[in-house]
Amino acid sequence: MSLTYAELERFYEDLVARARSRGVVCAITSGMACVAFGVAQSTQDCDLLCAPDSTGKLLDLLSETKLEGHPPDYRGRMTPPLDARWFRGGWTSHFAWERLGSEAYLDIFGLAPRGSSPWEAEIRGFYAGPHTVAEMKRTNRAKDWPFVTAIGARMLAAGDPRGWLHIYDETLLRAFDGAAHAPEDLLKRRPILELAKDSRLRPALHAEIQFWHELDRIRLHIYERAVRPYWTALRKSRLPSGTPLAVQHAIRVRCAENHLPVDPLRDYGVDRLMAEAREALAQMVHPSAAAWLPDVRGHFKLYSE
Amino acid sequence: RKIVWPPAVRRKLRRAIYDFHVRAFGEEMARVNFLPLKERRRYVAEMYDHAVRKGVKFD
Numbered sequence: 536m537s538l539t540y541a542e543l544e545r546f547y548e549d550l551v552a553r554a555r556s557r558g559v560v561c562a563i564t565s566g567m568a569c570v571a572f573g574v575a576q577s578t579q580d581c582d583l584l585c586a587p588d589s590t591g592k593l594l595d596l597l598s599e600t601k602l603e604g605h606p607p608d609y610r611g612r613m614t615p616p617l618d619a620r621w622f623r624g625g626w627t628s629h630f631a632w633e634r635l636g637s638e639a640y641l642d643i644f645g646l647a648p649r650g651s652s653p654w655e656a657e658i659r660g661f662y663a664g665p666h667t668v669a670e671m672k673r674t675n676r677a678k679d680w681p682f683v684t685a686i687g688a689r690m691l692a693a694g695d696p697r698g699w700l701h702i703y704d705e706t707l708l709r710a711f712d713g714a715a716h717a718p719e720d721l722l723k724r725r726p727i728l729e730l731a732k733d734s735r736l737r738p739a740l741h742a743e744i745q746f747w748h749e750l751d752r753i754r755l756h757i758y759e760r761a762v763r764p765y766w767t768a769l770r771k772s773r774l775p776s777g778t779p780l781a782v783q784h785a786i787r788v789r790c791a792e793n794h795l796p797v798d799p800l801r802d803y804g805v806d807r808l809m810a811e812a813r814e815a816l817a818q819m820v821h822p823s824a825a826a827w828l829p830d831v832r833g834h835f836k837l838y839s840e
Numbered sequence: 841r842k843i844v845w846p847p848a849v850r851r852k853l854r855r856a857i858y859d860f861h862v863r864a865f866g867e868e869m870a871r872v873n874f875l876p877l878k879e880r881r882r883y884v885a886e887m888y889d890h891a892v893r894k895g896v897k898f899d
Contacts, residue, residue: 544881570884574865575872577888579898669843681864685873688857694842704864710856716843725884 537636538602540577546639547581550600553660559593560586560655562663564647564671572665574685580640584654584663586624587645598780602632602639609783610640613766615795616787617643624798625758625838647671648754649834665690669701670834675751680744700725703744703789705737727827738824745819746828749812754800757808761799768794798838805835 538546547563554561566578566815585593595616597607610631615621617628632639647654647663649670657664663671669686672679680703687701691711699717702708713721713728722728727743731738768790774783795804809831816825861870862890872883891898 537892540885543888544885570881571877573873573880575869575880575884577884577891579888648846650847685857685864688853688860691843692845693855694844696843704860706863707856707860716868791853 538639543579543581543639546602547583547641548661550581550596550641550816551583554585554589554593554596556698557596559589559596561589562654562658563661564644564654564663564668566591568662568665568668569672569682569686571660571662572668572686573689574682576682579638580642582642582644584644584647584667585617585622586655587619588748590617590619590622591643593617593643594780594784605632605802606780607632607639607641608778608780609787613762613769614787615762615765616784616791617790618788618791619645620797621791621795622646623838624796625800626795626797641790646837647752649673649831650837651833653837666695666697666701673747673751675748675755696721699728703740705740708736708740711722724830724833725829727829735823735827738821739827742816742820742830745827746812746831747814750808750831753808753811753815757799757803761796761802765790765795800835800838805832807836808835 544567547567551561551563562584563581564584564729565580565582566576566580569576596780597617598604598756607630610629614629617624622628625646625648627645628643630641630643647667647670650667651670654663654667654668659665662668665686669683669690672683672686683701684704684707687698687703688707688711690698690701692698696718699711699713699721702711702713708728708732712731713725714731717728727736727739730739772786772790774786800808811826816828858870858874861873865873872880875883
């Protein structure tokens with residue numbers, strides 16, 4: 536019998552409460568957080584932000600956390616270890632409780648992808664703040680973007696001016712009229728807001744969304760290439776089913792120390808990432824539309840600070 | 841620096857946001873998204889449980 540959504544939600548929230556009671560700095564993000572911020576999305580996974588310095592304590596807790604009597608396993612052979620060294624470099628760890636229909640999946644981040652400010656500074660109950668959740672949703676998946684806009688609109692309606700950074704719907708951008716109302720610093724961060732009453736808004740908005748898509752596509756490519764030697768090494772370990780999580784972890788750490796770069800994005804270069812995204816964009820949009828792109832450097836500054 | 845919208849503007853924006861939800865998520869989900877949190881969570885739970893019963897695989 537599968538777990539109901541209410542049971543899953545209780546399981547994850549209880550996990551967060553117990554983690555925090557041990558001093559782990561963590562917060563639920565993505566789909567489950569979207570529900571709290573006014574956009575319904577049903578998901579089987581729990582995406583969790585965990586401060587890199589808390590990863591050791593969280594791993595200990597996961598080892599003790601059973602679902603229907605069973606502890607979790609690391610999920611998949613590409614999953615890096617839940618370890619501060621790799622978490623500071625933007626890697627994520629994945630765990631699963633998988634037993635005859637009772638499934639729960641936990642995806643853990645150390646850094647919020649595209650986060651422009653430390654997520655730890657703005658936690659709301661069990662959840663990361665809406666600004667962080669919206670920045671994390673700017674992926675290369677088209678299905679995520681309506682959620683970004685919905686959260687941004689909710690923020691603006693509640694009086695948080697940062698909502699203007701998250702509106703990616705032309706009609707709504709015109710309704711909120713950032714050119715007339717947005718603070719000066721936000722107009723600098725997102726030049727397209729100046730175009731709220733301008734016919735150039737549509738192509739410029741299209742270019743901006745495509746730019747974020749390209750940034751994410753290249754970022755993922757960097758990590759996927761960096762993980763291959765680790766994946767090859769880990770494949771040789773052939774652990775039997777039921778291996779304790781601590782043993783699974785020790786083997787992953789050993790493989791990672793030899794084969795997994797801690798910060799592939801820093802090695803690659805953020806400037807190079809941005810230049811390649813602009814280059815790819817130039818194949819798709821008119822230069823006049825690309826003139827309104829934001830400076831995205833601030834969204835990658837938290838890597839290996 | 842919190843924005844304080846005049847009541848008339850607030851009403852206009854609320855309508856614009858609702859219209860966006862209809863465009864992006866459809867009529868039914870727009871209605872759900874404007875429910876109070878407790879009711880929205882209950883709806884999401886029903887939606888998920890129904891999908892699991894039908895054998896839907898999540899991404």
